[in-house]
Amino acid sequence: MFDKLGERLKNIARNLSGKGRLSASQVKESMRDIRRALLEADVNLNVAQDFVSEVENEAVARKIYDSFTPAETIIQIVGEKLIGLIGKAEPLVLDKQPSSILLVGLQGSGKTTTAIKLGIFLKSKGKNPFLIPADVKRPAAFEQLRDMAERENLPYFSERLDNEVKLCKQALSRSVLKRYDTLIFDTAGRLHIDIEMLKQIKQIKETVNPSEILLVADSMTGQDAVNIAQEFENALGITGIILTKMDGDARGGAALSMRKVTGKPIKFIGIGEKVDALEVLHPERLASRILGMGDLKTLQEKAEKAVEKEEVEKFQKKIQEGKLDLEDFLGQIKQLKRIGPLDALLDMFPGGKGLKKMMDEKQMVRTEAIIQSMTPKERQNPSILDSSRRKRIASGSGTSVQDINRLLKEFKMAQKLLKQMKGRGGPAALSSFFR
Ligand SMILES: Nc1nc2c(ncn2[C@@H]2O[C@H](COP(=O)(O)OP(=O)(O)OP(=O)(O)O)[C@@H](O)[C@H]2O)c(=O)[nH]1
Numbered sequence: 001m002f003d004k005l006g007e008r009l010k011n012i013a014r015n016l017s018g019k020g021r022l023s024a025s026q027v028k029e030s031m032r033d034i035r036r037a038l039l040e041a042d043v044n045l046n047v048a049q050d051f052v053s054e055v056e057n058e059a060v061a062r063k064i065y066d067s068f069t070p071a072e073t074i075i076q077i078v079g080e081k082l083i084g085l086i087g088k089a090e091p092l093v094l095d096k097q098p099s100s101i102l103l104v105g106l107q108g109s110g111k112t113t114t115a116i117k118l119g120i121f122l123k124s125k126g127k128n129p130f131l132i133p134a135d136v137k138r139p140a141a142f143e144q145l146r147d148m149a150e151r152e153n154l155p156y157f158s159e160r161l162d163n164e165v166k167l168c169k170q171a172l173s174r175s176v177l178k179r180y181d182t183l184i185f186d187t188a189g190r191l192h193i194d195i196e197m198l199k200q201i202k203q204i205k206e207t208v209n210p211s212e213i214l215l216v217a218d219s220m221t222g223q224d225a226v227n228i229a230q231e232f233e234n235a236l237g238i239t240g241i242i243l244t245k246m247d248g249d250a251r252g253g254a255a256l257s258m259r260k261v262t263g264k265p266i267k268f269i270g271i272g273e274k275v276d277a278l279e280v281l282h283p284e285r286l287a288s289r290i291l292g293m294g295d296l297k298t299l300q301e302k303a304e305k306a307v308e309k310e311e312v313e314k315f316q317k318k319i320q321e322g323k324l325d326l327e328d329f330l331g332q333i334k335q336l337k338r339i340g341p342l343d344a345l346l347d348m349f350p351g352g353k354g355l356k357k358m359m360d361e362k363q364m365v366r367t368e369a370i371i372q373s374m375t376p377k378e379r380q381n382p383s384i385l386d387s388s389r390r391k392r393i394a395s396g397s398g399t400s401v402q403d404i405n406r407l408l409k410e411f412k413m414a415q416k417l418l419k420q421m422k423g424r425g426g427p428a429a430l431s432s433f434f435r
């Protein structure tokens, strides 16, 4: 997904780069190109228009005409606006005892699959979910949910009733008895939105008083997706969206328009047919996927928020003076670990994989042991670590000389990486991806 859009946006940046200062008409032209790229990706017309004018305003506000790196600035703004468009990741609201989640959506959008995926997700978070097949009309609906739930060892409501309201009521009382804390209702889908379907779901809504009504929307739907979402929103008042089939080769416009048009957050994305293919939405990750690069700027902003300001300054000074030593390094890895969902963050910058490995819990313990076995002098100046010192440290820390060599190599790489992040800043660093 997003391959084409990403390609187009990169081309726009490539055309601009190396141009030095931009004329008003060059900026206008690139805005037109961005707009066209979005429309071709099936982004909703109004959304695309607003997007471009926001980018343009921001470009002017940031004095793009005087800038020496206008292409980088524009792409940076596009990246930020994309993140804004996708919207913040908002967690599930589970505020009742038990809490109910209603999954609604058109036929084949992925409700049943998502019900199972959600069940697995919630279980992994320590919840005790209960699946309810609330589609009593389609003959095979019950069997599909049952088979998948049994395979995944998830409890489900197995009684067969021909009235969904009755069924939901009984499922509710069963859940109290069995102490299930999160109920997932898989409702019936139709090819098109029709009054009968909405009436049914409304009745279920009144019966179970759900904490969440999540629209399960197929991201392959194209331009029509936002209209469908709007109709569900108007009729039911949805609380969030799950976009399925994000692994497909659709153009991705639905994913980019949904939040803006409905005002409702995208909470999860489905990225495959397998039951573990559900991800919490990461707006930054998605945006960098579209632009096809590691977004150093976001990384930096996030990092700076999490780490105490004073420490950041101290650290920056050391980097600038080229005085980063192993002691700081250990502290820094520990702080990086605190920042948040590191996987997503580290994927955002080139060379992040190496650091990710180092932040593995076991690896950290080893790293700490090695560094603690060094003398202060060695920590400040690792270049004095000859083979006899390395041997001593290895036996002192219960590791091997290879472990120490690896640590020093990774330390060097991290030093380089951190220097790049600081020295070249966001825009300049981004520019290297377009050459
Ligand atoms: N590639 C991919 N396929 C998916 C994803 N989610 C669901 N599917 C597939 O989409 C098809 C329809 O999924 P279902 O879960 O049966 O859809 P539904 O909304 O319950 O359909 P009805 O009950 O008929 O309304 C199945 O073949 C799923 O395997 C996804 O994230 N990626």
Ligand SMILES: [Mg+2]
Residues within 6 Å of the ligand: 111, 112, 113, 141, 186
């Ligand atoms: Mg189904």
